[in-house]
Amino acid sequence: MSVRKGLTSLVGVSLLLAVLAHFNTSLGVAPYLLVLATSVLFWVIQATSWNILSGYAGYFSFGQAAYVGIGAYAVAVLTGRHGVSYPVSIVVGGLLGALLALITGAIAFRLGSLRGEIFALLTLAVPFILAAFVRINRDIDGGLGTTLPLPAFPDWIGDFQHLIFLLMLAAATLAVGTALAVQRSRLGRGLSAIHDNEDAAEVLGVPTFRYKMIAIVLSGALGGLGGALLAVRNGAVQPELVFTLTVPLFVIVMAVLGGRRHWAGPVVGAAFVTVLQDELAAQKLDQWGNIILGGVLVVFVVAAPDGLFGRLRARPWLTVGVFVPVLAGLVLSGQYTELDALLYAMVAAIVVAVVVDRLRPVAASHPVPSRTTAAGTPPAVRTAPPPLSAPQPDSGRDLVAVAGLIRDFGGVRALDDVSLSVGQGEIVGLVGPNGSGKTTLVNLLSGALPPSAGTIAIDGRATVGLAPHKVAHTGVARTYQIPKPFASMTVLDNVAMAVMFGRTGASLPAARRAAADHLATVRLEHLAGQLPAALNLHQRQLLEMARAIAAEPVVLLLDEALAGLNPAEIDDAVAVIRRIHEGGISIIIVEHLLRVLNQLATRIVVLDRGVLIADGEPATVLNDPAVVRAYLGRQRA
Numbered sequence: 001m002s003v004r005k006g007l008t009s010l011v012g013v014s015l016l017l018a019v020l021a022h023f024n025t026s027l028g029v030a031p032y033l034l035v036l037a038t039s040v041l042f043w044v045i046q047a048t049s050w051n052i053l054s055g056y057a058g059y060f061s062f063g064q065a066a067y068v069g070i071g072a073y074a075v076a077v078l079t080g081r082h083g084v085s086y087p088v089s090i091v092v093g094g095l096l097g098a099l100l101a102l103i104t105g106a107i108a109f110r111l112g113s114l115r116g117e118i119f120a121l122l123t124l125a126v127p128f129i130l131a132a133f134v135r136i137n138r139d140i141d142g143g144l145g146t147t148l149p150l151p152a153f154p155d156w157i158g159d160f161q162h163l164i165f166l167l168m169l170a171a172a173t174l175a176v177g178t179a180l181a182v183q184r185s186r187l188g189r190g191l192s193a194i195h196d197n198e199d200a201a202e203v204l205g206v207p208t209f210r211y212k213m214i215a216i217v218l219s220g221a222l223g224g225l226g227g228a229l230l231a232v233r234n235g236a237v238q239p240e241l242v243f244t245l246t247v248p249l250f251v252i253v254m255a256v257l258g259g260r261r262h263w264a265g266p267v268v269g270a271a272f273v274t275v276l277q278d279e280l281a282a283q284k285l286d287q288w289g290n291i292i293l294g295g296v297l298v299v300f301v302v303a304a305p306d307g308l309f310g311r312l313r314a315r316p317w318l319t320v321g322v323f324v325p326v327l328a329g330l331v332l333s334g335q336y337t338e339l340d341a342l343l344y345a346m347v348a349a350i351v352v353a354v355v356v357d358r359l360r361p362v363a364a365s366h367p368v369p370s371r372t373t374a375a376g377t378p379p380a381v382r383t384a385p386p387p388l389s390a391p392q393p394d395s396g397r398d399l400v401a402v403a404g405l406i407r408d409f410g411g412v413r414a415l416d417d418v419s420l421s422v423g424q425g426e427i428v429g430l431v432g433p434n435g436s437g438k439t440t441l442v443n444l445l446s447g448a449l450p451p452s453a454g455t456i457a458i459d460g461r462a463t464v465g466l467a468p469h470k471v472a473h474t475g476v477a478r479t480y481q482i483p484k485p486f487a488s489m490t491v492l493d494n495v496a497m498a499v500m501f502g503r504t505g506a507s508l509p510a511a512r513r514a515a516a517d518h519l520a521t522v523r524l525e526h527l528a529g530q531l532p533a534a535l536n537l538h539q540r541q542l543l544e545m546a547r548a549i550a551a552e553p554v555v556l557l558l559d560e561a562l563a564g565l566n567p568a569e570i571d572d573a574v575a576v577i578r579r580i581h582e583g584g585i586s587i588i589i590v591e592h593l594l595r596v597l598n599q600l601a602t603r604i605v606v607l608d609r610g611v612l613i614a615d616g617e618p619a620t621v622l623n624d625p626a627v628v629r630a631y632l633g634r635q636r637a
């Protein structure tokens with residue numbers, strides 16, 4: 001479904017809900033269900049807001065309470081204490097959430113490049129600091145929290161409960177619509193790549209910093225907006241009620257339970273957890289209620305670790321076919337409240353979907369390009385493009401020009417005054433003993449690390465100081481010694497990502513078509529629909545190469561792409577490297593196997609303890625006494 005169709009359907013559903021809510025009394029719907037629905041919508045906003053950064057990009061945040069709190073306090077202070085109109089203070093609440101997220105993101109992503117648990121801890125600190133700030137500065141809320149006046153609203157809305165329902169519904173529609181649009185956009189694909197492997201995403205051309213900043217700001221704005229509406233709903237604000245840890249804990253549970261990689265996951269999770277919690281509260285089970293809540297969540301998370309939504313979506317008719325009859329049956333029996341019936345119908349649909357999925361898993365339906373046969377089946381006739389005549393080295397044009405390169409790590413000088421150039425059509429073998437600086441040089445050339453001194457130019461453009469994704473756009477691509485595929489994407493989409501974010505850029509459908517050709521070049525087309533986990537090491541290395549050439553580089557850096565392969569696989573990989581070279585790409589290959597370099601390289605460069613000690617024809621270099629002493633001697637020993 002296109003983004004436009006998705007948004008249209010979403011708005012349609014929201015309008016239907018608005019109409020149903022408006023006529024709830026005439027339809028015989030109990031008023032408390034409107035209150036419950038308003039709660040569900042609040043949590044939909046929060047879980048969806050959290051998911052845009054934390055679910056899509058994998059940056060787990062505990063900072064949701066900060067957005068809720070700042071949004072709520074904006075309304076409490078502006079409207080409650082200074083008489084500013086509600087519409088203005090609600091908008092300010094959203095903007096302050098965005099501003100707070102911007103500051104948090106700038107600190108976490110720019111200054112520290114914080115990831116994982118350190119990022120989570122940073123975000124955990126923010127609501128604590130804000131809550132303490134409010135308590136210390138008693139002028140903000142008068143010291144005891146602030147109450148809010150009842151908002152004025154047109155008569156046709158009905159009562160306050162209908163007003164707040166409509167406001168929450170509008171904000172939830174905005175939040176879910178944003179999450180839907182992000183997920184299906186270029187931004188969403190980039191966030192997904194960041195989730196799977198941020199370093200690989202950046203060197204393929206994804207502007208990771210910018211994308212994370214956009215995601216966190218959207219998250220903050222929506223969280224702040226929801227917090228502002230919470231203040232309107234509650235009519236009062238206190239630090240311990242809005243800056244509470246309950247908010248992030250609930251949104252995490254909701255998003256994880258529902259599923260983090262799809263916009264609908266947090267919606268499903270928020271609806272289920274809120275209804276379950278309300279039912280348990282209604283049963284007055286006291287602490288047992290929490291134990292049951294926790295137990296049910298554990299069971300479902302273990303049964304469907306990638307989220308309930310995926311299971312429900314795999315069999316939509318089964319889900320609806322269980323939910324609707326159970327709900328109708330229980331309501332019509334007259335023995336259950338609507339809340340009981342709703343909860344039991346939800347549980348029944350989920351249990352059936354999960355159990356059926358465990359008994360008969362649906363085969364993963366990954367897109368397969370038109371030129372391949374079914375996923376996993378090697379084509380009878382291989383369709384690799386015919387080899388071109390090998391490009392001849394052209395010493396007149398430097399694709400890589402490195403001068404005076406130095407890189408220090410603390411006290412270790414990994415590269416010491418290295419100067420090197422690579423011309424068009426060359427395959428340069430980069431050799432040297434362990435720790436001689438080969439990978440460091442690859443990291444510097446690809447922009448993954450900045451040099452301590454010296455200059456680098458790729459295809460005539462200076463790259464020192466550029467972000468790695470900009471370096472990629474100058475025409476350099478790399479592979480990793482240990483492959484770094486995007487685990488959640490098919491083999492085809494791994495390669496399509498490189499086309500989308502590469503030098504020329506493309507839409508996803510066009511990128512998938514181009515990716516199929518690149519897979520054919522490395523002869524992986526029969527695995528296009530598989531996930532990387534299904535590939536062996538050799539195939540993963542080939543996938544790395546396909547992804548690298550999909551970025552349309554002028555120079556390809558292969559970092560020990562043959563490590564760990566058996567002799568037959570090495571021969572196969574050598575043939576692929578030749579084919580890539582014949583396609584017009586110059587290559588720098590880091591390799592310990594001299595027999596391979598003898599076959600492939602037009603030139604060999606030797607590093608020893610960070611110093612370039614030889615550079616020339618393979619036969620000459622490999623017989624150079626200094627090289628034999630530094631490298632070959634040690635290898636033979």
Ligand SMILES: Nc1ncnc2c1ncn2[C@@H]1O[C@H](COP(=O)(O)OP(=O)(O)OP(=O)(O)O)[C@@H](O)[C@H]1O
Pocket residue numbers: 409412413414432433434435436437438439440441
């Ligand atoms: N990120 C880092 N932090 C600290 N020291 C580093 C870092 N990366 C490399 N080094 C050091 O720089 C030197 C060169 O390492 P590098 O990995 O570039 O060598 P290499 O030739 O690729 O080795 P190998 O063949 O074992 O992969 C080593 O002394 C290494 O310990």
